[in-house]
Amino acid sequence: xxxxxxxxxxxxxxxxPAVLYLLNGVLSASKSIVPSVRKIADVTAAGSRDLxxxxxxLTTQDxxxxxxxxxxxxxxxxxxxxxxx
Amino acid sequence: MPxxxxxxxxxxxxxxxxxxxxxxxxxxxxRAITNGLDDVIANVxxxxxxxxxxxxxxxxxxxxxxxxxxxxxxxxxxxxxxxDAMGLVVGLYPGAAAAGLRDFPQSREISPPRIGxxxxxxxxxxxxxxxxxxxxxxxxxGPVLRNVEYGSLNARLLYPEARQGRPERxxxxxxxxxxxxxQYEQRDDIGKPRKRMRSA
Numbered sequence: 443x444x445x446x447x448x449x450x451x452x453x454x455x456x457x458x459p460a461v462l463y464l465l466n467g468v469l470s471a472s473k474s475i476v477p478s479v480r481k482i483a484d485v486t487a488a489g490s491r492d493l494x495x496x497x498x499x500l501t502t503q504d505x506x507x508x509x510x511x512x513x514x515x516x517x518x519x520x521x522x523x524x525x526x527x
Numbered sequence: 528m529p530x531x532x533x534x535x536x537x538x539x540x541x542x543x544x545x546x547x548x549x550x551x552x553x554x555x556x557x558r559a560i561t562n563g564l565d566d567v568i569a570n571v572x573x574x575x576x577x578x579x580x581x582x583x584x585x586x587x588x589x590x591x592x593x594x595x596x597x598x599x600x601x602x603x604x605x606x607x608x609x610x611d612a613m614g615l616v617v618g619l620y621p622g623a624a625a626a627g628l629r630d631f632p633q634s635r636e637i638s639p640p641r642i643g644x645x646x647x648x649x650x651x652x653x654x655x656x657x658x659x660x661x662x663x664x665x666x667x668x669g670p671v672l673r674n675v676e677y678g679s680l681n682a683r684l685l686y687p688e689a690r691q692g693r694p695e696r697x698x699x700x701x702x703x704x705x706x707x708x709x710q711y712e713q714r715d716d717i718g719k720p721r722k723r724m725r726s727a
Contacts, residue, residue, distance in 0.1 A: 446531035453538045461542055465549030472556035479563030486570030493577040499584045506588045510595045517602045527608030 600628045609633070614640040 603612045609631065617624045617639040627635035702708060716722075 443529065443531060446529065446535070450531055450534045450538060453535065453542075458538065458542055458545075462545055462549075465545060465553075469549050469552050469556065472553050472560065476556055476559045476563065479560050479567065483563050483566035483570065486567050486574065490570045490573040490577065493574060496577050496581060499581060499588075503584050503588050506591050510591045513595050514598060517598055520606070521602060524606050526605055527611065 597630050600630050604628065604631060604634075610637055610640055613637045 603615070607615060612628070613624050613634055616628070624637070624639045625635065627633075627637075
């Protein structure tokens, strides 16, 4: 009977606080992760929205080609009409 | 049942209840984390999809711009010479001579000439192309001219206005020659040294 009481005391004084401490630590850690994940999701959503203008690069590419072609034509004409140094 | 057994059962029940509470709470939080990570993965996937064509497009733009830079640098050096080219670069972008021209590493070692000389020679070249500027009477192959009184006006007349406001009021090109309808009196002072004020 004495051993039973000793086991109960050990259970109440050692095991229960240890279990509560460990479980509380796991719950606190998991709760702290949620806001961070939510912030990361918001940031990635904003980054994705920022990239909505990427298709405009195709327009830029086309305009650069046209501009460079015009510059090449203009430079070719200048090469003909202006004497070399 | 002895009292010690009752205490043991109550304690175990309390531990089980605590386990249930904390583990269920943890599961709820992990579910929230999973949902958040799903959103992150979806957004990252969108970012990857949107940025996928960027590299070839930017590479093509850079290739075109590189070709243009090489062509323009080569044309500038070919037509103006290395010294005057660097002078022109410095005139447009002060301090840029230190970086030099990309395709001409030796351009970094050149001491650029003064801006006014290069600009005047360029003006003469444009004038020779038929822009009817008064300065065109000079010979581009000759020494550099310095018209301190009208140099700025003559230079500005060579270039069209940004909004093209002048063509409505711009006079037509005069008919020149011995049989032109209007004969202009020839000035005697052209080509001669300017008059100087006598010092007292």
